[in-house]
Each structure stands twice: as structure tokens, then as C-alpha cells.
Amino acid sequence: MMGAFKFFRMEPRALYLSAVISPADNGDLIAHAVLRSVTKPAKEGLPTQVKEHFAADVRLVRVADGLDTPQTATRPAEAFQPPALDALDITAEEVYKTFFHGPAYQVIERAGVQGGQCVTLMAHDLPPNTAPADVASLMAPRLVELCFQAAALWHVKTHNAMAFPLGFASVTAYRQPEEAAGRRLYGIVQTNDNGDTFDAQVVDDAGNLFVALKSYRTVGRPG
Numbered sequence: 001m002m003g004a005f006k007f008f009r010m011e012p013r014a015l016y017l018s019a020v021i022s023p024a025d026n027g028d029l030i031a032h033a034v035l036r037s038v039t040k041p042a043k044e045g046l047p048t049q050v051k052e053h054f055a056a057d058v059r060l061v062r063v064a065d066g067l068d069t070p071q072t073a074t075r076p077a078e079a080f081q082p083p084a085l086d087a088l089d090i091t092a093e094e095v096y097k098t099f100f101h102g103p104a105y106q107v108i109e110r111a112g113v114q115g116g117q118c119v120t121l122m123a124h125d126l127p128p129n130t131a132p133a134d135v136a137s138l139m140a141p142r143l144v145e146l147c148f149q150a151a152a153l154w155h156v157k158t159h160n161a162m163a164f165p166l167g168f169a170s171v172t173a174y175r176q177p178e179e180a181a182g183r184r185l186y187g188i189v190q191t192n193d194n195g196d197t198f199d200a201q202v203v204d205d206a207g208n209l210f211v212a213l214k215s216y217r218t219v220g221r222p223g
Helices: 092-098 141-159
Strands: 015-023 029-039 049-060 108-114 117-122 161-167 170-173 185-190 198-204 209-222
Touching: 015 049, 092 108, 092 141, 108 141, 117 141, 141 161, 141 170, 141 185, 141 198, 141 209
Parallel strands: none
Antiparallel strands: 015 029, 029 049, 108 117, 117 185, 161 209, 170 209, 185 198, 198 209
């Protein structure tokens, strides 16, 4: 993460995604992807601002050696037991008094923070996040966002500081949200180093693994 992408005066802005692909030693392909914005100058004669916001290496493989398939991927720990609702005592209303996300990305319905863990119940009645609404997705962005927001919520409750994305070691999407077929989805975020890094998973109430996020790092802002 190189800098936040911001909207100004509620006006639309364009993001530009580019990728340079090169071969890896083992036959895979590595795509170095960069997300940029282009801001026109406020006054004529000033230079146009081009800013990079995020960069990542995406590994493209023919067969993911040793990687679980969507049919076999389950939570690698012991079987997941959905928590009782009263254990998730943080409501969406409380979360989004502080968080700035719009309706399509208000993904937390309820949450609970205890020790180094934050468990979130994902909202199930979200509006579309793309136009048209039925666009196919590979990375399940709102499930990844559930992990990000759960880590940020842990920071708010534990350190009284908002935490913004800085980077991560890897993220894998095994399933899309619609594959839950009515089952509720939960985000489980765990830190063992007081918030320096997080590992996170999104599972359904049967324990099927949807997303795995490893070594997620944040940058804190007091508040």
C-alpha cells in the first residue's frame, strides 16, 4: 500500500490497473500489477498528478501444486463452530459510526473481539458492488474486505487506533460468496504479535473455507 485512494466532493474517479507479466523459473507467470490514479490539475498549466496506490505480484499457475481445490478446501484448524450472536456484541451500527465504507462494503453485521482474535458475521443483504450486478469475480473482494475490516476493528477495540492496509504475504480465494448457498459467512482474524501481522480466514457455518489471508500488515492512525 503506497497511499490511500480518495474521492473528492462525492465525484467519480477512475483507477488505472496495469500489469507486466514475466516468466518464473518453474514455469509459472508473475504479473507485477500496479494500481494508479490520474488527477487533473486544478489550474491550467499545472502538471497532471499520477500517483501509485498499490502494487502486488500475482502468481499465475496452471495447477496450484499442493493447493486445496474449492471442493476440498476446509478450515485447516479444528471444525469451526459459529459463535452465539450474544458473543458478537459489536453491531454494524457501532462499526460504521467509525468506519467510512459505503453501503456495498458495510460487510460486518456483528463482531466480537477477544484477546488476539476478532470474529465477524458477514452481512447477508448487501447491495451490488459492481455494475452490472452479475459481473464474475475471481478474488471475492468483499470477503477479502471482511478480513481487512475485522483487523481494523481489532485495532480500534484494542489500541484505540484505526488500521489501514499496508500489505500481505498472500491471499487465496477458494470460493465466491454466492457459493455459500444461504449459509452464513464468518471472518476469523487472529494476531499473535499484538497487531503487527494478522492471519485471517472466511468460512461458512459448515466450516468450508472461502478465503485465506496470510501475514496481513496494517499501518495505524490514532483515533
